[in-house]
Amino acid sequence: MRPLEPPRPSRLQRLWLSETIRLREEHAGPLEDSEIIRHTQAQGGALGERIQTRAWLLGERDGQVQALQHWLQGARLAGLLLVLLAILSGSGLAVAALGDGLRPVNVFWALGSLLGLNLILLLGWALGLLLSRDGAGVLGHLWLWLSAKLARDAQAAQLAPALLLMLQRQRLSRWGLGALVHGFWLLTLLTALLTLLALLATRRYGFVWESTLLGGDSFIALTQALGSLPALLGFSLPDAELIRASGDSALANESARLSWAGWLVGVLVVYGLLPRLGLLLFCLWRWRRGCAALSLDLNLPGYSLLRERLQPSSERLGVCDAAPTQLHQPLAGHNAFDSQGALLVAVELDPQRSWPPALPNSISNAGVIDSREQRKQLLDQLSRFPPARLLIACDPRRSPDRGSLALLGELARSATATRIWLLPPPPGEALDSARLGDWHRALEQLQLVHSDSAPFSWLEHGHD
Incomplete structure (x- = not known):
């Protein structure tokens, strides 16, 4: 049985929330919206529709909805x-x-x-x-x-x-x-x-x-x-x-x-x-x-500043905005686009580690994400071609900082199903149990499935 979908907002509600977000940004400054801008651009539409989509996504994220x-x-x-x-x-x-x-x-x-x-x-x-x-x-x-x-x-x-x-x-x-x-x-x-x-x-x-x-x-x-x-x-x-x-x-x-x-x-x-x-x-x-006949006044300064970001004259690859002050809990399977294929990606691995492991032909390798530019390029790619299954490899010897967890959340929202692979340490080296516990708690809070062994069978076939 399919779950009931929430009621679609009316046109007046979308315009109303757009105006609310505009006033909020005028008083408190621009909101962090790099991921939302990508989703908005992927959905397309006229500028007014994109502004309403961005405002509604921000409202769902920050509680205004x-x-x-x-x-x-x-x-x-x-x-x-x-x-x-x-x-x-x-x-x-x-x-x-x-x-x-x-x-x-x-x-x-x-x-x-x-x-x-x-x-x-x-x-x-x-x-x-x-x-x-x-x-x-x-x-x-x-x-x-x-x-x-x-x-x-x-x-x-x-x-x-x-x-x-x-x-x-x-x-x-x-x-x-x-x-x-x-x-x-x-x-x-x-x-x-x-x-x-x-x-x-x-x-x-x-x-x-x-x-x-x-x-x-x-x-x-x-x-x-x-x-x-x-x-x-x-x-x-x-x-x-x-x-x-x-x-x-x-x-x-x-x-x-x-x-x-x-x-x-x-x-x-x-x-x-x-x-x-x-x-x-x-x-x-x-x-x-x-x-x-009600519509947004696109000549207002708050909306004019969004024109180039929501309808860019050319695609740019650059540095991502700063990480948000509060992480938002992603749910796997919330991608709204058609998805297919399986993808493996690693986040901030030790250069000494041999990567990638041997993979079947049906699994694609996205490499290792080490910089903000690589992060943005991968997220832009996933917004256009979302995978059905995504396996993210992480090194549990590193602390689960805010930036890494925010990246995991954005990647998880780009796939139908996501799992986290906590890599084993090199031979002769033991994991810090307290740090491993921090990883487990952080991933459970994000509602992401994690495993200490390579779930390649799930990644290739969709089941264990």
């Missing part, structure tokens, strides 16, 4: 918290609007409770859309803050600024966060509507309007003006006599209660739910349209 997944998990959890807040808020708005049913409901106080805060924040969002770059408002920034807090990953702190910076170049953050804000309020008002209907269906409410300064004619005009659009959709509209009579006391007849209840529900739907639904669909449309 895992941090991105943690951030997305935190964003989903923050979204669930906002959904819960919207449901509780909507229920609270409806209960506050109608009260306990023991006293008549002031229709305009109820309408203010249901739509007042929504309309104020909607006006604030519209002003923010005109005056600010993202137009996210308090709710959008609250979601971003919760997402970062719930990610629980130190490296995730770089992701939110990179995402906003990338989206702001295309003015996309206002539409993405705007969709979040309108979705929150749409759910809040929908919950308020359902709660309102449940309360109206299970309790008997009377409706009145009260004012000291305004007369009945003003309330009649206002009520009918607000109810004209809902009436086009079939909601009830109280007539002038009913509105005037409700100014003295709550009418006890059933038709009056039904007329006021229908008017209140219609005003909530038309002036609350439908505008939020329309704005949500508009923001989603602008978001998807903008994401389809």
